Amino acid sequence: MASFERSDDGRLEPSAALSRTFAKTGRRAWNTHLLWSLMPKCEGARYIYIVRNGDDAVVSFWHHLRNQRGDAGQFDGSLDDFSRRLVNSELPYGPWAVHVADWARALDDPRVLVLRYDKMRADLDGAVREIAAHLDVPFSADCVRHCSFDAMRASESRYEPRSVQWAPGFRFLRHGTSGDGDSALSDDAKRLLREDFHARCDSLPAATKARLLERLSLGDSLEPSDIEQPLLRPRADVVMREIA
Template identity: 30%
Template sequence: MSRDELSLQYHGLFLPKETHSQDSLKFAEDFKFEDSDVIAVTFPKSGTVWMQEILPLILNEGDLTPVQTIPNWDRVPWLEETRLALVMDQLKSPRALVTHFLYDLMPASFHQSKAKIIYVMRNPKDVIVSFYYFHQMAAFLEDPGTFDEFLDKFLDGKLAFGKWTDHVKSWRKPELGDRILYITYEEMKEDLPTALRKISRFLGKNLREEVIQKIAENCSFTVMKNNPMSNFSLVPKVYMDSDKSPFLRKGVAGDWKNHFTSEQLSHLNSVITKELDGFTLPWSLN
């Protein structure tokens, strides 16, 4: 099926019908944020599921019960997806959410609250690779075509949630002040305990070192890949076919080097550099 058949449009963005509806988007618009809420913001394939693992463990000071008994999409639901309305009453304060929304799509109550934001940014080259394989296994997304064709769609903003450059720029808002923490997928991969300490301090948690190490161990790729509450194996194959590509595929930084030609890299760097227009990234695109 085509993108238009599989998607609905929302403020110019294409969102999968399987996980979004007009009702869910209206529910998001009317959502009442509380000052104690925490929301992890990502462009798709940038560490969202990782944050759905990390946040409950930090907020519950290392208690593994949530990540071992509740599917990730219910323990830390997406603001914009249909599941939120169904699990809303089960969320305990401080509530943890995730979203792929751009800043300007956040509900009015978000701007009026003191809710904290963790923005996770990932190298766009690895985002593209991960998104490409996700399109292969997710029946609710269009066939990705060739990698070259998919790259063009990504750069043209024709995939879910639009352009990567628009997303990362939208969340660099001085008015958010100390409400927002910026962190990269790459620094989490390089040294997860240090990243966890950074996140826990931001959330006002003074966790003991043994708790940090326990969380780091349970948020490792291997543990998450073997946790049915986190690896999406509970989703029927008619929606997500892990035989085509596992949802948790590699969980590494730098896999783009196995996929891009020099011409594709040059094209991506040129387009993104132009669109960032002076916006500074935490790494080099080269």
């Protein structure tokens, strides 16, 4: 945060030193787990929030934490126990629903682009075009090729967190598909996650909650006990593009 300074009107802007660096190197990108409320808000920045099916996100995070080794620690328990502890804020980064509800307040910010993981998988070309338009950069078909799961897995070391040690045989990029949550989570876990989602979103203004449900294709008539439609939660991949 030392690289940012408050402007006279209270906005957080890049420091003079950081601006000089941007002028030399061009645009910079960050991948972060931060809530929207904690993100530096810069006029020239562009933010991309990637939201994954919530049930799938929970299963993916369970695999992640139970295969960690070393100082990062690991989770040793069932998927049901993991879901319960996640909802109770007993695991790193807190409940997914908190993350979604916080970023929901940015839905109308023109600097923010919200993308759904499953739609990116279904139409990667379209997603890259949408990102390019949001960042005001030319579309590149070569970028689409490099963003495919197969291409990313071929260069897996570029995407693995370097601060974490992994269990032997574990692959950080597991299979890049959707649907794990539907098959792996129990009905009780799905119901718990859904109830938590609705409870967290109830704190939002009615109009914001309605836009969130519409944007994530949840529908505004779902009841907390309805477990047929999986929740959509963030994969915690947020990219901030800072434009000098």
